[in-house]
Structure formats: C-alpha cells, structure tokens
Amino acid sequence: MTHVKALPMCVTFARPEDASRGIARLDPDDMHALGAATGALLAIAGTRTTFARALPSAPGARGCGKLHIDGSTRRNAGIGLGDPVRVSVQAPAGSATRARLAGPNWVTAAMLLPALVGVPLCQGDHFRLQLLDGGEVDFIVQILEPSGPAFVDDRTISETIARSGPDSDALRYEDVGGLGPVIARIREVVELPLKHRAAFVRLGIAPPRGVLLSGPPGTGKTLIARTVAAESRAYFTAINGPEIIDRYYGASEQQLRRIFETAKSRSPSIIFIDEIDAIAPKRNALSGEKQVERRIVSQLLTLMDGLAGRGEVVVLAATNLPDSIDPALRRPGRFDREIRIAPPDRTGRAEILAVHTRAMPLSDDVSLHDLAAATHGYVGADIAALCREAAMSSLRRAGGADIGLDGASLVVTMADFSSAMHGITPTALREAFVDIPDARWSDIAGLDLLRQQLQQAVLMPLARPDLFAALGVRPPRGVLLHGDPGTGKTLLARALATEAAAGFIAVRGPELLTEWQGASERALREVFSRARLAAPCILFFDEIDAIAGRRGGGDGATIERMVAQLLTEMDGIAEPGGVVVLGATNRPDRIDPALLRSGRFDLIIEVPAPDRAARVDMLRLHSRHLRLAPDIDFDSLANATDGDVGADIAGLCRLATLSALGRAGSDVAVDELLVRNIDFESALRHQKDRQSWRVG
DSSP, rough: OOOOEEEEEEEEOOOOOTTTTTEEEEEEHHHHHTTTTTTTTEEEEEOOOSEEEEEEGGGGGGTTTEEEHHHHHHHHOOTTOOOOOEEOOOOEEEEEEEEEEEETSSSSSSHHHHHHTTOOOOOEEEEEEEOOTTTEEEEEEEEEEESSSSOOTTSEEEEEEEESOOTTTTTOOGGOOOOOOHHHHHHHHHHHHHHHHHHHHHHOOOOOOOEEOOOOTSSHHHHHHHHHOOOOTTTTEEEEGGGGOOOSTTTTHHHHHHHHHHHHTTOSEEEETGGGGTBOOGGGGOOOOOHHHHHHHHHHHHHTTTTTOSSSSEEEEESSOOGOGGGGSSSSSOOOOEEEEHHHHHHHHHHHHHHHHHSSOTTTTOHHHHHHHHHOOOOOHHHHHHHHHHHHHHHHHHTOOOTOOOGGGGGOHHHHHHHTTTOOOOOOOTTOOOOOOOGGGGGOSOOOOHHHIIIIIIIIIOHHHHHHHTOOOOOEEEEEEOOOSSSSSHHHHHHHHHHHHOOOEEEEGGGOOSTTHHHHHHHHHHHHHHHTTTTEEEEETTTTTSSBBTTTTTHHHHHHHHHHHHHHHTTSSSOOOOOOEEEEEEGGGGGOGGSSSTTTEEEEEOOOOOHHHHHHHHHHHHHHTOOBOOOOOOOHHHHHHTTTOHHHHHHHHHHHHHHHHHHHHHTOGGGOOBBBBHHHHHHHHHHHHHHHHHHH
16 A cells, blocks of 8 residues: 555535534545544644544545545645645544643633544644534643644643633634535635636636525525625625614714725725615605605615725625615626525535534434424524523523533433424524424324325325436325315314425415405415415415305405416426425315416315214224223114214214213212213204204
C-alpha cells in the first residue's frame, strides 16, 4: 500500500449530529489512500492547522476528495465551504495535563468535560458547547499543555474564565436543518459574487443584487440570512422593517441611505431586510396619508439600482406576505431571485430534530424518524418549541423546582415528546381548519372492501408517489364518499389520515360561507394553499354539498362562485402535488355534475349500511371496553338492529351502559358493574322509539 503524506481535499457540509464532536468524515477510498483507520487522528491544514478524528462518510454522501467537517473545525482551520485543504494522518495524541478555556463564566469545568471528551484540541482552537435548549456557547482554548493536539479527560486540570463580547460567527450551516436545497441556491447568489468576483467579470455578467425569501413564519428565513453571512465572513447589517420609520420628513430615507453607504464601505457585505412588506408595500394600494411608505419604496428602488457594477453588496429580504410587496422591487435587477421556503418535509423535520436534540439526553425509546412522521405542518420554530417543551416535561417529571433534583439523572422520553405535541399547533396549518386524527383501521368494523379501495386510491399515492411517476399515471385527485348519515364517512376519513401518516385538514362546508362578496372564495383558495404547504395532506370536505350544489338550482350566486372556485382548484391550475381531496355527503344528487367527472373526483364510493355480519363486528367493536355479562348474544342483537348504521350501533352500546348504571345505582363498585342482555333490550326500545319519532 502506498502511503500518502497529505491528500488534497475539498471541504463540504457536515451532518448536524456531528457538530462540535471533532469529527471529519471522508470517503473510505480516501481513508485507505491516507492509511487512516476509523478513529485515526487527522491533521487538516488550511490557513491554520487543526485536528479531527476520521470516520467514514455516509453512503449517500460519499465521493472521493470530499471532507465533511463542521463549522467549528472549519473555523479552526481558517477555511469555508468549498475551500481546498490538505489532510494527513497525525500520530496518536495523549491527554492534556492542563486546559484553560475562555467563555461564559456560568459554565463550569464540570459542565464542559463531558462535551470535550474525545475532541482533539489545540491551543487557540474554538469550541462550541451545545445546550439543552438548542442554543450554543463559544469557548477559546487559551492554554493547553501540551499545546496540541491533545485530549481533555478527567485527569486534566481544567478551568474556565469569563470572556467579554458575544461571538459574532456563532451560526454555522450545521445549525440549519432541513433546508439544504435552499442554502445551496442562496450560496449561488451570495457567496459566489462575494468570493469569486473575477469569475463574473470573466463571464461578462453582472452579479445578482438581491434575494427575496418568502414562506410561513418560523421556516428559517432570518436564520438562513444570518448563517450565510457568518459562513461567508461578510459584514452583516439587519434592517427590521418598522424600525426605520421616523416621524420627521426625510429621516427614514436618510437612515436607509446611511445603511447602504456603510455596507458599501465595508464590503463584502450583506444587508438583510426583515419583514420587508412593512416598509415596501404596493404603492397603488396606499392611501393619501401613507406618504412615508411611498418615499421609502422609491428610496429603496434607487439604492438597489445604485448597487450596479459592484457585486460586493447583496441585499437579502424576508417576508411571509410576498404579494404585498411593490412589484417594482420584484423585477430582475433588484431582487433577482425569489426563493420560497416551504414547511419541511419528513426528511427535513428529522434533520431539524437532530439539530435540536443533539445535546439532549434521549431515552432509548425516542425515535426521531417517528417524531418526524408525526409532526406534519411543523416548521423549524415549532420543532424547536417541541424539543424545549419535551425537555420541560422531563424536568417536571423529575421533580420540577425541588431542591433535591439530580440533573445527571434527567432523560427525555418519547412520552415527553407526545405530551409536548398536545400544546403546539403547527404553524403551517394554524390558519386552516385543523383536526388531529385519532382514529385507526382497528376502530372501524364491517367496511373491509371499502377500506381496501381507499388504501389503493388514497394511501398508495401519498406513500409511494414514485410508483405512479414511473408508470406515467397521475394519482387520483379526489375521492367522494356518499351514504346515509351515520355510516362512517367521517370516521373513514380520519382513519385514512392517521394510517397515511399525512396531514389532515377538515373543512366543514358551511364554515367557508360568509356574507361578504368574494370572501368565501378567498377562504377556499387559502385552504388549498395551506394543504399544498402541508403536503402530503388529506383535505377533507364534510357536507361538501353545502358549498358545491348544482349551479342554476336557485342556491344563490355565492354557491355558484364557490363551485367555480372549487373546480379551478381541483383542476390543478396550481398543481396540488401530494394533496388528496376527500369529500363526504349524504346528498350526492345535489352536487354539481362538473365535480363528479374524472380528473376531479376520480373515485365515487358509496358507504353502505352494514349487513348482519358487519353489525356483529360493530357490536363487538363498540362493546370491547365494556364489562359484559355472559348472557349477551351478539347474533340476536345483530338481528334486532336490522337497518341500523354504525352510529346507531355505537349509540346502542352507550344506552346499554347507561341502563346498567341506572339499574345498579350510584353505590355499586366498579368491579361489580356488568352490562347484561336486559340492558341492551332496554336500549333497543329507547332507540326504536327515537327512530320512529325521527321518521315521523
């Protein structure tokens, strides 16, 4: 084997869970070329030399010449993403006899030691301590004996001293989970012009001047802007929209000019405008007294045009209302690229969870993949809050504010995460009509054939869209369930959403109708927009005949406009990828025929009244938690409930329980309470009387 003393490599992203662990991942072929075994000490030479332990990269991220290191290691080597380094194998290092780290004085040496174990250090290195709440604090290794590389262990005499001033470069790409494609697009616009200005001169093109980031609140727009600025080592200045509004004439524009002039003088620099819709709204929608906003928009247009030819100042802006911004700002030459940051998918949520739990003591029953599947519609801020609340739940379980609380014994379990989820409403679905499904197939009896049809039409397109893409077939866009009241249409929809591990937005038709012209159609558009953001998602319209009646039937102009809007949305002018529309009605004859053709509601399924065998299954299902006497005969009860639907049978079991309670009295012990056949006979009489009254 030929031994290579130093191998040239290119720096790339590290996995979030590798942050602050002193790990360098590289291709197994590169490890073989270096003669490095797993765990070997590597010297990474950039503008400065630092050290890390060698581990093989993940199968999906392998490639010869790629070195995956985290932000702290990149900083210690004096390099950035995409920069070249030389990597060589270092002789094994020993333990440090003394270490002195400068950082926040509330962090003790005992708190630092567990995080430092196994991390190779050198004098002058930076180290980041991960906190349980997802935050981080930065330390500098001021004294290390020997000077390095060396490892800190329980034999090292260590101390921490206070260091004044915050760390301006605290954010790294490893702190941003689930936004890899977005970061790649922003780096093209921001880092390339700042780092490789000569390349644009050579190509004869002007570098981009601005990027507009849009998306729901909490998706990471501000975090990305600050992270890109830190990684690119550019001067960063932030403008929070309303802060520059001044009561004096011309003062607001003067503040804007001063910010841009400072950015030009300290280039390369990034100007970040948060909530840009507050200072640059559409001018034609402003009333006469909104002259300040008009002047600010005009000043901003002028300043962005004045960036021509420099390529060293990039303007980033963020908003969750992109349609409210003046159109003159959104043309090429000002904001050259618009990037929409959607709520993360399942993989993205798993990455974000890995970021926020990497310093958290998790129990063995915690599965981040299961949590990612259960958090549909959650954005990054929601997941951060979820992890924080789970940690608080663990703290309460361990004794809360009691003096005798042992911090070393704290552990966060899956039950803590489940408890925390009940108090968090997903941001991506907050303004929609949200329902959290709690039904499963095991809660449904007597509808096996119907369940199989729905699995093929709804679950398979959501779980395996690649199969339909490979066959060149568009999956069904809509499924309409119809049948008598109480047959289980809504229950089927809830069970579908649970089994599909998909988002579920329940819309009761009449809730969309308002007295204002155009408001009902706008509400319907927003529901579909929310469903696309939360994809994969099931959009369930209960009592859909209330908003999709036959046109020309005298139901009014509002219903006719609602039908037209629903037709437009289901036709997919804005393609509803990953969204299945599920409708339920007991009056299919009242629905407009245009909705019932293929391409809209592709599948129309009748939910029938249960037969005798299905009624037996339903009786067993709804009485499975009751204490039944031996004289209960489900076959006889099934014969007596001929013509009843699922809701009637569920009500029958409840009435029988109430009859047993009334017969036994309030003093009966729980263990002695039995539901007997006489209670079901009493319940049958009450139910038949109610049904005859309802029919009459």
